[in-house]
Amino acid sequence: MAKIKGAVTVNVERCKGCNLCVVACPTDTLSLQANEVNDRGYHYAYMSNPDACIGCCSCALVCPDACIEVYRVKVD
Amino acid sequence: MEIQDIIRPENKVYSAPELLDQNVHMHYCPGCSHGVIHKLLAEVIAEMGLAEKTVGVSPVGCAVFAYNYIDVDWVEAAHGRAPAVATAISRLWPEDVVFTYQGDGDMSAIGTAESIHAANRGENIVMVFVNNAIYGMTGGQMAPTTLVGQKTATTPYGRRVDLNGHPLEITNLMAILDGTCYVTRQSVHTPANVRKTKAALKKAFQNALDKKGTSVVEVVATCNSGWKMSPEKANEWMAEHMFAKYPLGDLKDVK
Numbered sequence: 001m002a003k004i005k006g007a008v009t010v011n012v013e014r015c016k017g018c019n020l021c022v023v024a025c026p027t028d029t030l031s032l033q034a035n036e037v038n039d040r041g042y043h044y045a046y047m048s049n050p051d052a053c054i055g056c057c058s059c060a061l062v063c064p065d066a067c068i069e070v071y072r073v074k075v076d
Numbered sequence: 077m078e079i080q081d082i083i084r085p086e087n088k089v090y091s092a093p094e095l096l097d098q099n100v101h102m103h104y105c106p107g108c109s110h111g112v113i114h115k116l117l118a119e120v121i122a123e124m125g126l127a128e129k130t131v132g133v134s135p136v137g138c139a140v141f142a143y144n145y146i147d148v149d150w151v152e153a154a155h156g157r158a159p160a161v162a163t164a165i166s167r168l169w170p171e172d173v174v175f176t177y178q179g180d181g182d183m184s185a186i187g188t189a190e191s192i193h194a195a196n197r198g199e200n201i202v203m204v205f206v207n208n209a210i211y212g213m214t215g216g217q218m219a220p221t222t223l224v225g226q227k228t229a230t231t232p233y234g235r236r237v238d239l240n241g242h243p244l245e246i247t248n249l250m251a252i253l254d255g256t257c258y259v260t261r262q263s264v265h266t267p268a269n270v271r272k273t274k275a276a277l278k279k280a281f282q283n284a285l286d287k288k289g290t291s292v293v294e295v296v297a298t299c300n301s302g303w304k305m306s307p308e309k310a311n312e313w314m315a316e317h318m319f320a321k322y323p324l325g326d327l328k329d330v331k
Binding site (some may be wrong): 005006007009011014016017018019020023024036042047050052055056057058061062063064065066067068069070071072073075 | 077082083104107266270307311
């Protein structure tokens with residue numbers, strides 16, 4: 001059975017750390033940076049568990065600042 | 077498979093809409109629903125190929141700077157007068173698609189007359205109505221759409237019916253007018269609702285292209301700063317309390 005693997009990129013400087021993508025993610029892939037901040041002082045989102053990503057786009061759909069891009073591949 | 081092998085242009089399934097300027101930082105608070113609605117508008121306009129023939133009318137309210145973010149033609153209207161300005165534009169430029177983007181203060185308070193009469197005349201415009209039950213920009217005062225019992229800066233013990241009246245369901249008023257062709261109420265707090273709102277916006281813009289009359293898309297939204305909550309708590313609060321008064325779904329859809 002083909003397996004789906006996904007990955008996201010976050011536009012770090014645009015991210016405001018609102019946490020909505022972390023809540024929307026069904027596979028607990030995303031987290032907010034605990035210590036790192038961007039130029040505006042926000043704890044931006046990142047893939048803390050990249051192996052779990054299935055590229056479902058839930059995070060990108062709810063992101064209010066359009067800073068998430070999603071990639072998806074089929075692995076045979 | 078390594079992440080670098082997945083993150084390649086040919087594997088991209090979702091990217092930020094081109095019409096939303098990535099170099100301009102949006103001034104909205106973290107987690108504000110306005111950002112999602114801007115994104116959906118930019119996506120819908122681009123997908124329908126209307127970037128060169130869409131005119132937006134921005135309101136007074138938090139979305140006053142919408143013209144900085146979405147790369148279409150815009151006009152800034154006086155507070156509440158967006159439907160009146162949109163009426164003029166759509167009559168002078170009948171081939172263009174004209175939409176207004178209004179908050180609850182703009183549409184249901186100061187602009188009630190303009191909004192209702194534009195809808196009643198059946199002007200060929202799309203009205204996007206963002207209802208977050210509070211005046212966000214001015215510091216969280218009570219709006220006409222504030223729920224009974226909801227605490228705001230001007231109703232610190234909660235809205236009282238005997239003092240402040242009932243919440244105004246202006247979208248329901250629009251639905252009974254003969255001029256409107258499509259009236260719907262949506263939300264953007266979950267991925268599924270975001271998709272539904274996008275479909276509703278697409279339908280509204282198609283109605284404007286088909287010259288069917290006024291389309292009203294209400295988006296029940298959060299104002300986490302005004303409500304004094306975190307973004308995810310605000311979404312939960314909205315689902316629990318707002319949807320009881322403002323149930324989601326189509327109120328009117330003329331075939």
